[in-house]
Amino acid sequence: MPRHVIVTGARTGIGLEVALHFLRAGEKVLLSSRFIDELGKEHKEIQGFISNGKAHLQSADLSTMDGCKQLLEKGLKPLDNKLDVLVNNAGLGKTTPEQWRETMALNLDAVFHLTQGVIPLLAESKGCIVNISSVGAHRPDPGMTSYVVSKAGLDMLTRSSAQELAGKGVRVNAINPGVVETPIAVAAGMSPEGAKEFQQNAAKINPLNRIGTPYDIAAATLFMADPDKAGWITGQTLVVDGGQRSFAGT
Numbered sequence: 041m042p043r044h045v046i047v048t049g050a051r052t053g054i055g056l057e058v059a060l061h062f063l064r065a066g067e068k069v070l071l072s073s074r075f076i077d078e079l080g081k082e083h084k085e086i087q088g089f090i091s092n093g094k095a096h097l098q099s100a101d102l103s104t105m106d107g108c109k110q111l112l113e114k115g116l117k118p119l120d121n122k123l124d125v126l127v128n129n130a131g132l133g134k135t136t137p138e139q140w141r142e143t144m145a146l147n148l149d150a151v152f153h154l155t156q157g158v159i160p161l162l163a164e165s166k167g168c169i170v171n172i173s174s175v176g177a178h179r180p181d182p183g184m185t186s187y188v189v190s191k192a193g194l195d196m197l198t199r200s201s202a203q204e205l206a207g208k209g210v211r212v213n214a215i216n217p218g219v220v221e222t223p224i225a226v227a228a229g230m231s232p233e234g235a236k237e238f239q240q241n242a243a244k245i246n247p248l249n250r251i252g253t254p255y256d257i258a259a260a261t262l263f264m265a266d267p268d269k270a271g272w273i274t275g276q277t278l279v280v281d282g283g284q285r286s287f288a289g290t
Contacts, residue, residue, distance in 0.1 A: 218281025
C-alpha cells in the first residue's frame with residue numbers, strides 16, 4: 041500500500057526533489073507551496089504523477105496559522121484523510137528587521153502548527169515527521185541572524201516533539217543540510233552572480249570538494265521516513281554537508 045505524504049516548500053529545490061523521491065517510490069504525495077500551481081504547468085514529470093492520481097498540489101501561505109489550517113483541511117482530502125509522513129521544508133531566509141517575524145512564522149511557527157494538526161493521523165498510522173533544518177542551526181552567520189535562530193529553534197522543536205510523541209509511536213527527526221544548490225540564496229536577497237560565487241567558494245573548502253544537491257537531501261529524508269530502515273531513530277538531527285561541520289569542529 042502506498043504511504044500518504046505531505047511535503048511543504050515543494051515548489052523548487054530540496055522540497056521538490058523530496059516530493060519526487062516519494063512519488064517515484066510509489067507514494068501518494070501532496071505538494072504545497074505559495075505558488076505551487078505553477079509547478080503543475082511547468083514540470084512534465086509532476087504532470088504525469090498528477091494524471092495518475094499520485095501527486096496533488098495545494099497552494100498555501102504557511103506563515104499564518106490560518107494558512108496551516110487550510111492546508112490540512114483541503115490538502116488531506118486527496119490523501120483520503122490519511123497521513124504517514126510529514127516533511128516540513130517550507131522556509132524563508134531574510135535579514136531585515138521587517139522580515140524577522142515572517143521568517144520565524146514560516147521556519148518555526150508553521151512547523152509547530154502543522155505538527156499539532158497531524159498528530160492524530162500520524163498516531164494512527166505510526167508515521168513520522170522529517171523537518172528540513174540547516175547546519176546554520178549550529179553556528180552564527182552574519183546577515184542571516186533570523187534564519188539561523190529559526191533553524192536552531194527548529195532543531196529543538198524536533199527533539200522536544202520526538203519526546204512528546206514517542207509514546208504515540210510517532211518518530212520526529214530533522215535533516216541539517218549544508219550548502220546545497222538551490223534558489224534559497226537568491227530568495228534571501230543575494231544576486232544570482234553572488235549566489236553562484238558563494239556556492240563555488242563553498243565547494244572549494246568542502247572536504248568532498250563539492251556542494252550538496254537536492255538529491256542528496258531527498259535521499260536522506262527518505263531514509264529517515266522509512267519505518268524499516270529508520271524505525272528506531274527519533275529525536276535526531278542528521279547532518280548532510282559533505283563533512284564540513286565535522287572537519288571544521290563546530
